Amino acid sequence: MQMKLKALLGLASALALSSALPNAAKAEQLTLCWAAWDPANALVELSKDFTAKTKIDMKFEFVPWTSYADRFLNELNSQGKLCDLIIGDSQWIGGAAENGHYVKLNEFFDKEGIKMDDFVPATVVGYSEWPKNTPNYWALPAMGDVVGWTYRKDWFEKPELQKEFKEKYGWDLGPPKTYDQLKQIAEFFQKREVDGKTVYGASIYTERGSEGITMGVTNVLYDWGFQYENPKKPYEMEGFVNSPDAVKGLEFYKALYDCCTPPGSSNVYMVESADAFKSGQVAMQMNFAFTWPGLYKDEKVGGDRIGFFPNPAEKAHFAQLGGQGISVVSYSEKRDAALQYIKWFAQPDVQAKWWELGGYSCLKAVVNAPGFASSQPYAQAFLDSMAIVKDFWAEPSYASLLQDMQKRVHNYVVAGNGTAQEALDGLVKDWTEVFEEDGKI
Amino acid sequence: MATPAPIARRVRGLSDRAIAWAFIAPAITLLLAINIFPLLWAIYLSFTNYRANRPNAVVEGVGLRNYERVLTDPDIWQAMQTTAHFVFWTIVLQTVIGFALAYLIDRKFRGHAFWTTVILIPMMLSPAVVGNFWRFLYEPQIGLFAYAASMVTGIPTSEIRMLGDVTLAPWAIIIVDTWMWTPYVMLICLAGLRSIPDYIYEAAEVDRASGWRQFWSITVPMALPFIMLAVLFRGIENFKMFDMVTLLTGGGPGSVTEVASITLKRTAFESWATGRASAFAIILFVAVFGLANIYVKALNKVKQR
Structure with missing residues (x-):
């Protein structure tokens, strides 16, 4: 009986080791949660540069719009660890901030020299601030939409x-x-x-x-x-x-x-x-x-x-106003890596590429650049629209x-x-x- | 078959009762974990102001306030009326058509096995598939349903807005549910019809009872417990109807197709009024459980006749 027990324990240990070893060798991986739509595909493409630069793998959890809010608000409310980064809808910001779902980014922005003045003001108010019109930032404007x-x-x-x-x-x-x-x-x-x-x-x-x-x-x-x-x-x-x-x-x-x-x-x-x-x-x-x-x-x-x-x-x-900001989920165990992604995403050259790939950048340096309005047939209409945005309640x-x-x-x-x-x-x-x-x- | 005594003895120190408990313990544990505990927890939450989207907020007892709000909310009563309309008409149509189909299939005509299989196809499909499929059928510009209805009525297809019209939308859902689940009722009725012994009909023939008399005096009474069983199953299922309505109308136009389960989902997972939603869920549970119990007692009486 004792021999059998020893053999079983040995087998279990071997199995545990064999499954743990590849994990140890794996690079860090971040999961980014968003809606399943065209800009998400552009973000997958864009994020390859981040992986190449940092060796941090990006995993994506994209959910169709019809179940986007249900799925991710449940995830946040249950304090789940699925998402390290989330591109949450603009109206979620009040609830996510007050209920502690998002990491407050003010200190991080100050430390890394990320200035909210560099972004289109309406997107900062709409996607990042809670309470509105106060310098309390919970997201980096990610995808302008209107x-x-x-x-x-x-x-x-x-x-x-x-x-x-x-x-x-x-x-x-x-x-x-x-x-x-x-x-x-x-x-x-x-x-x-x-x-x-x-x-x-x-x-x-x-x-x-x-x-x-x-x-x-x-x-x-x-x-x-x-x-x-x-x-x-x-x-x-x-x-x-x-x-x-x-x-x-x-x-x-x-x-x-x-x-x-x-x-x-x-x-x-x-x-x-x-x-x-x-x-x-x-x-x-x-x-x-x-x-x-x-x-x-x-x-x-x-x-x-x-x-x-x-x-x-x-x-x-x-x-x-439509669109979203990108936030770090406070329940993530990979907060540093997630912040690293936000720092990378805020860079002007990354934002410029984001626009080229089909994402709508909110960075002034991109949208106010000479030639932006004529860069795509819809760019002028986008600029004109972003200048007149108003959003629904963003209360909890x-x-x-x-x-x-x-x-x-x-x-x-x-x-x-x-x-x-x-x-x-x-x-x-x-x-x-x-x-x-x-x-x- | 009982566990032979020697087997029990071979497992040192374990009595037959202990072995029996060991076998049923996993099932009971699962039942407690995923059925009983959530039910008790929901009962507890129904007396609080708990909101699932505010995990850090203080949870306070509110007594019967959630129940009072649910029972005095006109929107909830509207949803209950919509549910009752849906349940009533689907059951009537499915029972009548299902029994008629079972009666025909029971005649055992040539090819009846093939037609039985064909009739059963809708209930084998996923509700998601059926919902999307019927959305296209109801489409006023390209939908076959609108085209057929236009041929029959002479109304232009663009005017046949099954999902967007306040009067037609509830019937659009009833039609889809009837199309999908009548085969299920038919199957149960068929089992009932086939359980009637032939000698009863033979005795009726000897007594020169007409076909009509045989139908009302033998077929219907003897198949009645099965019909009632089908009504019970469909009634419980349709009281919980959610997926089909969500796919077809989302509860609209306005709120004319917003059945109770959709209101419950919106209260629980959109308004995040978890305490109130729990109270609503408990009220629905008690209503369904109570009605089902009364019905089962009636069913047993019919069986004992």
């Missing part, structure tokens, strides 16, 4: 369409400067025969399940005068969220949805909107700027056939606030229940409850 529009330049340039449009609306068919113009163009193209095919006016965000319709409707609401709160009294929302101007904005979005979207557009977000454009269904498409490089390269609708324009103006001029309770807005807005715009005033009044009630529960009011 909602903008693409249009079918080839259709817009058709002489017969230009003539007909001018006769009907009295102005030249071209990228719209205001939302009223955008609606006129959308109405003009709705159910029109173009190149032997029935086409539609515009594809806009209407998705119900995650954040889609909110990311769409806010573009319009901001321009009509919607404000999240009283600028002089935080969390006072009555008369700001549901102001007469905000109501008009919401009514406009519904009118645009009703008049000018393709049939079956009741659950459209980034992928569906890009698909509607790529399949030649729509004259214009609302989408985040990250989709533009891919659309520009598209064989059927890209190249000379596509144009880009920032969100049109109305009473005000804003665009919904952002998910509840988002969920309330999804429900209220979808219920009015897509389901057609009630009025815009009722929807926004309901939203004020819901948001007040959330902030009361948080002890903020």
Whole structure:
């Protein structure tokens, strides 16, 4: 019996040793968590330089957008060690900072000479700061993104369409400067025969399940005068969220949805909107700027056939901020290596390559460089859009606030229940409850 | 077969009872770890203000406040009504169509085995596949469903917005669930029909009972326990319906297809109101458990008749 026991112990020890030895020989490895999309592929390519320079292997955990928040917020909340670095959504910053999920980077930035003044101010506020507009940094701006529009330049340039449009609306068919113009163009193209095919006016965000319709409707609401709160009294929302101007904005979005979207557009977000454009269904498409490089390269609708324009103006001029900052997860056991990655990523030459590969750099040295605006056909529209960004709440309770807005807005715009005033009044009630529960009011 | 006594004796110092415990201990441990403990923990959380996204916050007892909020929340009652509508109609349609199909298949016509296999295909598919597949079928511009419906009704395909219309969206989900799970009901009903001994029908023939009389006096009563079992299984499953609704409508348009499980998921993992979500989950559990118990008692009575 004792002999057998000894043999078993010996075997177990040998197995343990054999599995431990290769680990000892392995270089350090960092796991970076992000969404599965085109820029993530560009980051994989870019990170090869980091591995070559530091011998630190990079492993990537990319999750589709539909489950991105669920997956990674669960990971952070459970204090998991899966991600050493995370490129988290801009709205997570408040919760991640207050709940200790991200490492505060101020000391590190000071030590390494990384200055937030070197980055586009809106991205610093949107992706790095919590509380907002205070010098407390939890992320390095990584991927600038903003909602903008693409249009079918080839259709817009058709002489017969230009003539007909001018006769009907009295102005030249071209990228719209205001939302009223955008609606006129959308109405003009709705159910029109173009190149032997029935086409539609515009594809806009209407998705119900995650954040889609909110990311769409806010573009319009901001321009009509919607404000999240009283600028002089935080969390006072009555008369700001549901102001007469905000109501008009919401009514406009519904009118645009009703008049000018393709049939079956009741659950459209980034992928569906890009698909509607790529399949030649729509004259214009609302989408985040990250989709533009891919659309520009598209064989059927890209190249000379596509144009880009920032969100049109109305009473005000804003665009919904997207994008993310890169943070070090405080539960990571490889904090030094993760900080090393951030230091490397902040370098101007790395940021320049990031833009070349398809990522949207937030570094001023890149975006303000001579020739940047003409470096890609969409670069000017991106710059113009980034200059007018505004973001959704970034409070720790952002998910509840988002969920309330999804429900209220979808219920009015897509389901057609009630009025815009009722929807926004309901939203004020819901948001007040959330902030009361948080002890903020 | 009982463990032979010599085997027990060979394992020194272990009684038969100890050996029995050793065998069932892993299963009981697993059951406790992944079923009983989470249930007890959820009951505890339902009386607190715990939020899973704030691990460092102080957890305080809130008494029955979470239960009160859930039971007085109009959105939750709306979700319960949506769930009830969905469960009722799916069960009615699946039971009627499933039983009718089982009755036909039981006739044993030529090729009945082939058709049985064909009918069973939908339930063998993954709900994710079915959800995506039906999204395309319902697509107003290219979907076959819209095309077929347009042919029958004369309404243009672009107007047939199954997933975007407030009236049609709940029915769109009912149609998909019925398409997918009617075969399951059919299978159980078929087992019931095949369990009826032939001599009962032969005796009825001798008594000159009509086919209609045989159906209502023999077939239905004798297959009833099986039908009730199918209704129980489908009722419990559909009360928990989540994946199909998420894939098809995400709960929209507005909230017209937001069933209870979606509201629960949003409360737990989007609002992160873990305490309130736990209270909601316990209420749902008690409701399903209570209804299922009443139903099982009725089922046993039918069986004993």
